[in-house]
Amino acid sequence: MGLKSRLKSILEASPFLFVCSLPLRRLYTWLRYTIWSDRWIIRRKFKRLVGYTPDLDHPKTFQEKLQWLKLHDRNPLYHQCADKLRVRQFVTRVTGTSKYLTPLYFLTDDWREVRPENFPRDLPFVLKCNHGNGNVHLVGNPAEADWTALRFAMRREMAFRNGLWNSNREWCYRGIRPRIMAEGLIQTPEGTVEEYKYYFCCGHLVVIQYGQADMQLTRRFRYLAPDYTLYPTSYMLGGDEEYVDSVKLPVNSREMLELATRLAQEFPYHVRIDLLSNGRECFINEITFFTLAGYIDVLEPASLAEELARTLVLPTDRKG
Structure with a gap:
């Protein structure tokens, strides 16, 4: 943990220190972020987290295209x-x-x-x-x-x-x-929280991320094909993930897919539809447009990264 993270943990652990430090933290936030342009902030953070300088004018990778959407969509x-x-x-x-x-x-x-x-x-x-x-x-x-x-x-x-x-x-x-x-x-009969995240690019479902969490928010994942077939554990969208060996699909998995697809049609580019399931019913949890804010440091295998980038067609692609 870096110095900044340690200081933040100390300040947020004590109500007294948190309240006393709030004016200075707000000033720091304004100085660090507000006076700088979107492009400058994005380029700087992308290079630090993803590892290379993004091309924000002619994006090619999925991560770069999400940054383009932040700026233009x-x-x-x-x-x-x-x-x-x-x-x-x-x-x-x-x-x-x-x-x-x-x-x-x-x-x-x-x-x-x-x-x-x-x-x-x-x-x-x-x-x-x-x-x-x-x-x-x-x-x-x-x-x-x-x-x-x-x-x-x-x-x-x-x-x-x-x-x-x-x-x-x-x-x-x-x-x-x-x-x-x-x-x-929303819990399953076993007491776990189960979530299905449907990744769409231009209306096309590319991958499904299954997530399972207990009450302590210990999370485990597995990636599925659009037909719910399990992908190998080598599939990863973001690092440091623990995988489940198998996924027991809910009885309404078809309804969930139809619901996610219906909602995704409202959005022309990238959208992730997150649904919760108790094994019989499904509920909307979140709609996300910039998965992991686009700062995805691990996107494997290469075939998944390529499909996400290929199916997310932007105006810059059409011009090319």
Whole structure:
């Protein structure tokens, strides 16, 4: 862990230090990100994480093409779908039903309201913010939850409104009104959280990522072909992944594929549709336009990288 990461961990471990350091951290964020152009930030971070300087004018790789889309594809619909609250309206409109939405138990813009009396007593839930990414808290038993820790976690999340735009230049996250929300925890009968991520390029399904997590958010993965056939464990989209040996498909796997395909048709370039499954029903979890912000350091095998790049056809490709 570097010095910056250690300092951040210290500041965020203590409510007192966090509050005291907040003005300086906001000034630092402004100085580091806001005054620099999107191209400069993207080029610098891409080279540091991916390992080479991207061609942002004539992109060839999948990672480069995602950066081009950040700079040039400003479809306002992306802003709605990046918002984990407003995306629910989009899904209902496209599908004509609300059955694919997880139950919404709680909604607020005040972290102080994260208290047990405002939540169901005996229903597990997921606590998160609508404007962030990845920072979710699984609460299996509300009676045993550390509510002080949950409030502090939400306070940290609400303090920085444009974090994903600042650091990654994912423009669609900028300006989202921050809200704290709690949704029903979707689990299989075995007690795991299972997610299927469908990667589409120009309406074409390229690969499916199966993910499995326990209540401690220990994650395991496996990649599947569009027909749900298991790919070898050599398939990887991002590093440091532990794989499952097999995947037991839910009984509604065909419905999930049809739902993901239907939603993906609304977007002309790259989109990833993430669905949760309890083995019988499926629910929308997230819609993502810049997988791993495009800073994908490991993309294997070469055939997968080539197919993603080939099927993601941009105006720059057509001109060539």
